[in-house]
Amino acid sequence: xxxxxxxxxxxxxxxxxxxxxxxxxxxxxxxxxxxxxxxxxxxxxxxxxxxxxxxxxxxxxxxxxxxxxxxxxxxxxxxxxxxxxxxxxxxxxxxxxxxxxxxxxxxxxxxxxxxxxxxxxxxxxxxxxxxxxxxxxxxxxxxxxxxxxxxxxxxxxxxxxxxxxxxxxxxxxxxxxxxxxxxxxxxxxxxxxxxxxxxxxxxxxxxxxxxxxxxxxxxxxxxxxxxxxxxxxxxxxxxxxxxxxxxxxxxxxxxxxxxxxxxxxxxxxxxxxxxxxxxxxxxxxxxxxxxxxxxxxxxxxxxxxxxxxxxxxxxxxxxxxxxxxxxxxxxxxxxxxxxxxxxxxxxxxxxxxxxxxxxxxxxxxxxxxxxxxxxxxxxxxxxxxxxxxxxxx
Ligand code: LCS
Numbered sequence: 001x002x003x004x005x006x007x008x009x010x011x012x013x014x015x016x017x018x019x020x021x022x023x024x025x026x027x028x029x030x031x032x033x034x035x036x037x038x039x040x041x042x043x044x045x046x047x048x049x050x051x052x053x054x055x056x057x058x059x060x061x062x063x064x065x066x067x068x069x070x071x072x073x074x075x076x077x078x079x080x081x082x083x084x085x086x087x088x089x090x091x092x093x094x095x096x097x098x099x100x101x102x103x104x105x106x107x108x109x110x111x112x113x114x115x116x117x118x119x120x121x122x123x124x125x126x127x128x129x130x131x132x133x134x135x136x137x138x139x140x141x142x143x144x145x146x147x148x149x150x151x152x153x154x155x156x157x158x159x160x161x162x163x164x165x166x167x168x169x170x171x172x173x174x175x176x177x178x179x180x181x182x183x184x185x186x187x188x189x190x191x192x193x194x195x196x197x198x199x200x201x202x203x204x205x206x207x208x209x210x211x212x213x214x215x216x217x218x219x220x221x222x223x224x225x226x227x228x229x230x231x232x233x234x235x236x237x238x239x240x241x242x243x244x245x246x247x248x249x250x251x252x253x254x255x256x257x258x259x260x261x262x263x264x265x266x267x268x269x270x271x272x273x274x275x276x277x278x279x280x281x282x283x284x285x286x287x288x289x290x291x292x293x294x295x296x297x298x299x300x301x302x303x304x305x306x307x308x309x310x311x312x313x314x315x316x317x318x319x320x321x322x323x324x325x326x327x328x329x330x331x332x333x334x335x336x337x338x339x340x341x342x343x344x345x346x347x348x349x350x351x352x353x354x355x356x357x358x359x360x361x362x363x364x365x366x367x368x369x370x371x372x373x374x375x376x377x378x379x380x381x382x383x384x385x386x387x388x389x390x391x392x393x
Contacts, residue, residue, distance in 0.1 A: 008074065008190060008340060009259040014253070016070030018062060024242055027066045029249040033057050059237050063245040067252050068220070071210065074189035075202055077222035079229025080128040081236050082248060086185065086205025088241035089219035090114045093181055093203065096235035097150050100126035104150040105143045107134040107164060108363035109157035110183065111205075112352035115359070131359065134164040135295060137172065144176050153191075154183040156299075158337075159347040159371040160364045161286040161311050163295035170198025179228075185209070185338070190262045191305045195224050201232065208338030211254040212261050218247050261376055264372050267306035268382060275383050281320065281390050283368070285312040307373040309337060311347075317368035320393045321346060324370065327392045330377060330385040337373035342382055344372050 006014065018027050035054040037043035046053040053300060054060055068080030083089040094117075098104060104118065108131040117131045132139040134153045151173040155164040173180040181201045183196035188209040194202045204210055206218040221236075223229035228291060236242060266289075273287035285292070288299035289306030299306060314320035324344075325333050331342040335351050345351065348367050360366075374382070 001248060005392040011070075011073055012258055013256055015073040016066040017138065021266075027063055027249065027252050029245050030057075030061050030063045030163070031245050032061075038391070047283060057245065058240055058242045061245050061248070064243050064248040064250070067243075067255075069246045070252065070255065071189070071204070071206075071220045072222045075184075075222040076189075076193055076195045077224055077229075078226055079223045079233065081221040081223070081229065081233050082220065082243035083219035083236055084241045084243055084247070085217045086111075086115055086203070086207055086219040087117070088236075089203040089205070089221045090183075090243060091117065091240055092232060092236045093128070093152075093201065093221060094122055095239065096117065096232050097181070098122065098127045099149075101128075101147060102146050102149040103128040103130070104152055105130050105132065105134075105140055105148055105178075106152040107154050107157050107162070108359065109160040109162055109365060110152075110154045111185075111341065112347075112355045114152075114183070115152070115200040116354045131363070133162065133363075134169070135162040137165060137168050139348045140169065140172060140374070144178075148176055148178050151178055152179045152183070153180070154186070156186045156288060156309060158186060158309075159311050159352065161288060161293070161297050161309060161370060162364065163288060163293075163302075165298055166192075166194050166197040166199060170200075173200075173213055174198070186309055187303060187307055188258060188262065188338075190258050191266075191307055192303045197302060198267050200224050206251050207336060210258060210338075211251045211260065212258065212339055214336060215340060216247055216250045216254070218243060218251050262305065262308070264376045265340075265374050266305050268376070268379040269308040269310060270306065270380055271379045272372070272374055272386070273310050275386065276310070279390060281314055281316070281393055283313045284314045285310060287311075310372045310374065311369050312372065313366060313368040313370065313388075314393065316393060317366075318346070318348070321368055321370045323393045324386075324389045327389040328385050329388075330381055331372065337371070339373070340376045342373065342375035342377060344370065347371055351373045 045051040072080035179200040203221040
């Protein structure tokens with residue numbers, strides 16, 4: 001059966017290209033740095049591109065290729081480029097798509113280092129950037145300049161859970177001759193497929209939902225067309241931020257359960273978001289599935305589910321949040337997200353600590369904001385854990 005006819009859960013198990021001469025049931029780890037040529041002419045043909053063939057693992061490897069084609073299939077793109085981490089994917093995109101004198105418009109609320117590396121380092125090479133609230137399309141429009149080459153958005157945004165209208169962004173970017181790149185980490189292709197909405201490329205920190213077990217750091221870019229895919233691959237190869245075959249094997253193993261993990265964790269998240277919203281010590285909760293989320297309607301349109309990331313603030317701000325973080329027992333106090341285990345963290349002093357205080361305020365990353373990544377434990381246990389922690393305030 002053709003993969004395109006299969007549902008997403010079937011494709012999680014069966015999609016991805018892999019030559020399988022020995023008929024192994026799973027993709028084995030080709031733990032090799034280099035590949036043997038049949039003869040000198042064969043080597044030359046592989047290098048010239050006349051013939052497809054593996055040369056060297058930084059350029060390509062069968063285990064990594066299986067994962068690249070799998071995630072590209074899930075996202076509906078043509079070309080997957082695996083990277084050593086999510087940040088390697090971010091920097092590959094910046095370096096491939098922006099040159100001296102170019103300008104990028106991005107979400108004020110993005111993963112801290114994605115912004116910090118642009119403002120503190122890419123700026124040294126003459127790349128300009130403007131950060132706006134991309135949940136407001138007028139702010140994006142106003143930020144565009146003649147030299148804007150890239151619109152880079154994260155939705156839902158880390159950690160504010162603001163939602164950006166991807167269809168409107170794609171139209172706007174293309175009207176200006178710019179590309180739209182979307183960080184789809186918070187959703188995974190199970191819950192959102194930006195290429196369907198007009199994005200040119202999408203990427204992931206696969207450290208999160210795609211791998212899902214908090215045991216691997218990894219990234220993936222998927223391009224809408226071959227030309228862009230080749231440009232990005234060539235940059236990844238030259239930067240040398242390739243994935244390792246063992247890493248690819250681990251992610252292939254993890255991603256198989258993406259669907260059931262997401263279904264379970266987002267069901268938990270809905271229950272927990274409602275619990276938090278009704279709790280007297282909670283000032284506000286941002287979860288796309290709550291009617292009170294400012295872009296709840298947009299979330300229903302462009303996402304296939306509301307996911308399992310929640311941000312909230314307690315009455316009593318940071319001090320109260322600290323008491324909660326120090327007193328939860330089941331939820332783990334750690335950064336990262338999207339795994340089977342529930343995690344809690346404080347963005348202002350942890351994941352977004354390097355973002356300037358002024359930028360944090362503008363982005364809505366308040367000092368009291370607590371981020372909660374819901375896992376697949378029993379919802380009653382997680383709620384009981386939060387309840388006893390909140391009672392300590
Ligand atoms: N994009 C998003 C939305 C992220 O959340 C992260 C990591 C990255 C990119 C970078 O990926 P990495 O290199 O770590 O694979 N986010 C983290 C977080 O929120 N806590 O710890 C890491």
